[in-house]
Amino acid sequence: MIDVTAPPQPETAATALRKRRGLDRRHIPVLATLALLALMYGIGVGNYDNFSDTQVLLNVFVDNAFLLVVAAGMTFVILTGGIDLSVGAVVALTTVVAATLLNAGWPALVVLPLVLLIGTTLGLGMGVVIHYFKVEPFIATLAGMFLARGLSLLINRNSIPITDPFWTSMAQERIRFGPGVFISTSVVIALVVLLAGAFVLAYTRFGRTVYAIGGSADSALLMGLPVGRTRIAVYTISGFCSALGGVLLSFYMLSGYSLHAQGMELDAIAAVVIGGVILTGGSGYLFGTVLGVLVLGLIQTIITFQGTLSSWWTKIVIGILLFAFIVLQRLVTRRNR
Amino acid sequence: MTTIVRHRLFWPAAVLVVLLVSNVFFSPRFFTITLQDGHLYGSLIDVLRSATPLALVALGMTMVIATGGIDLSVGSVMAISGAVSCLIIGDLSDQNSVGGVLLAVGAAIVLALVLGVWNGVLVSVIGIQPIIATLILMVAGRGIAQLLTDGQIINVESAPFRVIGAGYALAIPVSVIIVAVVVAVSVLLIRRSALGVLVEAVGASPTASRLAGIRARGLTIGAYVFAAVCAAIAGLIFASNVRSADSNAAGNLIELDAILAVVIGGTALTGGRFSIAGSVLGAVLISALDITTITVGVPAETTLLFKAVVVVILCLSQSAAFRAAVFRRRRTAPVTPAAEVPA
Numbered sequence: 001m002i003d004v005t006a007p008p009q010p011e012t013a014a015t016a017l018r019k020r021r022g023l024d025r026r027h028i029p030v031l032a033t034l035a036l037l038a039l040m041y042g043i044g045v046g047n048y049d050n051f052s053d054t055q056v057l058l059n060v061f062v063d064n065a066f067l068l069v070v071a072a073g074m075t076f077v078i079l080t081g082g083i084d085l086s087v088g089a090v091v092a093l094t095t096v097v098a099a100t101l102l103n104a105g106w107p108a109l110v111v112l113p114l115v116l117l118i119g120t121t122l123g124l125g126m127g128v129v130i131h132y133f134k135v136e137p138f139i140a141t142l143a144g145m146f147l148a149r150g151l152s153l154l155i156n157r158n159s160i161p162i163t164d165p166f167w168t169s170m171a172q173e174r175i176r177f178g179p180g181v182f183i184s185t186s187v188v189i190a191l192v193v194l195l196a197g198a199f200v201l202a203y204t205r206f207g208r209t210v211y212a213i214g215g216s217a218d219s220a221l222l223m224g225l226p227v228g229r230t231r232i233a234v235y236t237i238s239g240f241c242s243a244l245g246g247v248l249l250s251f252y253m254l255s256g257y258s259l260h261a262q263g264m265e266l267d268a269i270a271a272v273v274i275g276g277v278i279l280t281g282g283s284g285y286l287f288g289t290v291l292g293v294l295v296l297g298l299i300q301t302i303i304t305f306q307g308t309l310s311s312w313w314t315k316i317v318i319g320i321l322l323f324a325f326i327v328l329q330r331l332v333t334r335r336n337r
Numbered sequence: 338m339t340t341i342v343r344h345r346l347f348w349p350a351a352v353l354v355v356l357l358v359s360n361v362f363f364s365p366r367f368f369t370i371t372l373q374d375g376h377l378y379g380s381l382i383d384v385l386r387s388a389t390p391l392a393l394v395a396l397g398m399t400m401v402i403a404t405g406g407i408d409l410s411v412g413s414v415m416a417i418s419g420a421v422s423c424l425i426i427g428d429l430s431d432q433n434s435v436g437g438v439l440l441a442v443g444a445a446i447v448l449a450l451v452l453g454v455w456n457g458v459l460v461s462v463i464g465i466q467p468i469i470a471t472l473i474l475m476v477a478g479r480g481i482a483q484l485l486t487d488g489q490i491i492n493v494e495s496a497p498f499r500v501i502g503a504g505y506a507l508a509i510p511v512s513v514i515i516v517a518v519v520v521a522v523s524v525l526l527i528r529r530s531a532l533g534v535l536v537e538a539v540g541a542s543p544t545a546s547r548l549a550g551i552r553a554r555g556l557t558i559g560a561y562v563f564a565a566v567c568a569a570i571a572g573l574i575f576a577s578n579v580r581s582a583d584s585n586a587a588g589n590l591i592e593l594d595a596i597l598a599v600v601i602g603g604t605a606l607t608g609g610r611f612s613i614a615g616s617v618l619g620a621v622l623i624s625a626l627d628i629t630t631i632t633v634g635v636p637a638e639t640t641l642l643f644k645a646v647v648v649v650i651l652c653l654s655q656s657a658a659f660r661a662a663v664f665r666r667r668r669t670a671p672v673t674p675a676a677e678v679p680a
Contacts, residue, residue: 083468133659135652136606138407138468142593143648150641266476269469279466312483319477326465326473 029276030288032328036321037291040298048305054181060297065186066091066248067267068293071275072197073241074268075289076234079201080213081281082137084235086126086144087242088264089152090119092257094246096152098167099160099256108166116243122148123239127232141235145265152258159257162250171251186248193244198286210234214281270318271296274325295321346615349601352647353622357381360632367632376505380628382513388624389512390415390571394591395598395616396520397567400527400560402599405540405608406460406467408564411595413478414452415572415588418445420485422573423493423582432495441498445569452478453565457558471561475592482584491582502577512574519570523563524613533611536560540608594623597648 044051061068070087077084094115101111126144130137162168174182201207209230212220221227250256275292277284299317303309360367360380370379394411401408425441426432452474459470504511527533538546539553547553568588576582600606601622602615623644630640653659 129649129653132662133653139596139600139606139648139652142596143645143652145593146641146645146648150639150643150645154639154642266472269472270476273469279469310483310488312480312488315480316477316484319473319480322469322473322476326469327463330463330465 026283029278029325029328030285030291032325033274033276033288033291033295037295037298040295040302044298044302044305048302051305056301058181058183058187060294060301061187061190062184063252063300064293064297065184065190066245066252067264067271067296068190068290069193069241069248070245070264071268071271071289071293072194072286073238073245074265074272075275075277075284075286076197076201076210077137077238078214078269078272078277078279079210079281079284080231080234081217082130082231082234083141083269084123084126084238084242085138085141085265086122086148087238087245087268088261089145089148090122090239090242091246091249091261091264092259093122093148093152094119094243095250095253095256095260096155096160096258097256098247098250099162100155102162102164102167103160108164112247115247116240119243119246120236120240123236123242124232126239127235130235131228131231137235149258155258156256157258159255162254162256167251168254171254184251186251189244189248193241194286194290201286206230206233211282214278214283216282267296270322274321276325279326346603346612346618349603349615349618349622353618353625356622356625356629357384360629363634364632372508377508377510380632382510384621384625384628385513386510387628388621389510389516390575390588391591391594391598391623392516392617392620393519393567393571393574394564394588394595395602395620396523396613397564398592398595398599399602399604399611399613399616400536401467401564402596402604402606403536403540403608403611404557404560405543406557406560407596407606408456408471408561409468409592410452410456410471410474410478411564411568411571412588412591413475413482414449414565414568415575415591416479416482416582416584417452417485418449418569418572419576419582419587420482420491420584421445421448422498423491423576424485426493426495426498427491429495432493433497435497438495438497442501442573445573446566449565449569450562453562454558456565457561460561461554461557479584482582482587486582486584488584490584493580493582498577499580500577502574502579512578515570515574519567520613520617527613537609537611540611595620597644598623600648600652 041057044056050056070091074084074087097118098111098115101114102108122144126140129135129140170185173185175185175188176182201210209220209225209227212223212225213227213230217227217231246261249260253260271292272284272289273279273292274295275284275288275290277288296318299314303311303314357367364380367380370377370381372378394415398408398411422441422445425444426438429437431437456471456474459465459473460467463470500511501515502512506514527536535546535551536556538549538551539556543553571591572587575587579586596606598619599611599616601619602612602617604611604615626643626647627640630643
């Protein structure tokens with residue numbers, strides 16, 4: 001139902017816009033996602049009581065702050081035409097290392113930079129292997145995934161509770177806009193990351209190089225762009241975002257567990273795809289990724305509100321949405337040529 | 338001697354032998370195979386038996402990777418095939434009827450054909466990147482399997498079905514025989530006809546092969562169908578072995594192990610030349626690795642770390658850039674690098 005009704009609407013809207021001020025087709029996937037999001041929200045509000053509460057929408061952000069950050073890193077990688085399978089494992093490793101060190105009495109302000117550094121270093125390592133040794137991103141990051149998940153299992157196979165005062169205060173701190181309307185600090189952090197990421201992609205030389213590599217790495221090289229440096233940098237950014245996502249997840253869960261974030265790489269990739277980022281690279285927006293994460297979050301919310309729907313419907317719906325959006329992307333890119 | 342060392346399966350085979358031999362220090366009877374009640378028992382048989390689902394999945398994955406693709410959905414196909422067969426058997430009035438079990442097996446395989454066509458069409462007709470095209474079925478497929486079984490684990494008590502994964506024929510485990518037959522038939526079909534060469538051509542350069550008059554589209558769809566059918570048989574073996582359909586556990590993360598097995602076997606992920614024997618060897622190696630960690634008594638969690646190290650080493654040794662860098666540093670007197678790199 002969704003895949004039939006959603007795409008045509010934004011297409012007509014886009015054609016009208018294009019006539020007015022020459023809007024290009026690159027915006028169509030994002031507009032489609034926006035329309036889908038509005039449609040889903042409308043369905044939710046129409047069918048369930050209390051769905052229209054502002055807090056329901058804000059909770060989607062609260063519950064998915066870590067995914068927003070991880071998906072932002074993934075967007076950089078996918079924009080260059082690569083892929084990063086290690087994000088979920090790096091998230092898990094971050095939570096485990098943070099929990100272990102905090103329990104060993106390390107101060108939070110040492111642990112925080114340290115875990116971020118570990119994730120960033122892992123990303124850097126994968127980037128170096130991918131660029132210098134021409135190993136496929138898929139395999140290099142798969143090895144990174146085994147490595148990070150293996151390390152976290154090695155450190156501790158059980159769930160470790162976090163009782164550090166800084167962590168608990170970050171977990172419980174609420175920024176209130178009114179009675180019963182609030183967001184967590186994690187959401188603020190995620191929004192800062194997203195704004196910074198969007199700024200870098202749109203307005204810096206580095207950001208334009210990311211798009212150029214995704215468009216055609218060979219052309220980018222011939223244009224004299226720093227392809228190697230940029231390619232390594234996007235995996236480093238993704239590693240950093242995964243580590244930060246891990247920190248946010250440990251705020252959310254208040255525990256470190258080697259089985260946290262199982263399959264999160266798929267959620268992140270799905271969010272990026274639904275958000276209209278073209279998987280071969282070179283086209284898409286961070287804003288689309290945000291919409292993609294919100295779509296995933298809203299599916300969960302609707303299924304929770306429905307109550308009678310089983311959790312596996314989430315997977316099936318995500319699969320259908322993936323299919324619809326990828327086919328839409330194919331149509332858009334094909335007509336472009 | 339140098340020809341043996343230079344054979345592309347030398348290193349994986351050497352690692353396998355080292356792994357197996359190292360077991361003897363921890364379990365002296367490791368290599369002993371005994372005949373009890375007409376069945377072969379022993380750790381080596383265990384290695385083979387536990388390798389069977391992975392070997393099948395890796396076999397299918399090899400053909401997909403040879404066309405330059407990848408199939409992430411094999412684990413979900415395993416789950417679906419287990420769910421369908423157990424559902425049908427569970428509904429039989431007599432679970433022990435051979436006809437009913439054959440019907441269940443047939444239904445699972447037919448469904449796999451459909452799923453394979455779906456993947457293949459997405460990749461070769463619509464032109465979606467293989468990783469993403471199969472990601473759809475990977476995510477949705479597990480949901481479908483859970484939908485079929487209603488999220489429950491469906492237990493079956495069917496003697497004929499049990500034979501597939503746990504039975505013995507001529508003292509050899511039936512699952513091992515099934516895999517051996519499938520591998521043998523595939524090798525005959527693929528290597529004794531032009532099929533293998535055509536697939537390699539498609540993987541090496543889709544454009545060039547199309548210009549040469551090869552029907553790349555059909556071959557690609559065929560590869561995905563083959564992979565799905567292999568995964569379905571693996572799913573049947575798994576379900577039969579645990580006497581139930583467990584939609585969460587069946588084939589969980591097996592796509593990664595299968596890709597690893599294919600890479601260990603010397604098939605490059607970029608497509609083109611492939612080695613079926615290598616992939617089967619890779620699957621046995623991974624199974625031996627798992628069994629070894631149990632025998633040696635290392636905590637199971639280090640298996641993942643070990644795998645990571647193996648993947649890194651194998652990938653780097655496959656990377657021409659890495660070999661060139663190493664050779665350049667090692668030899669101060671420049672020898673022509675082309676002569677140093679074995680073909």
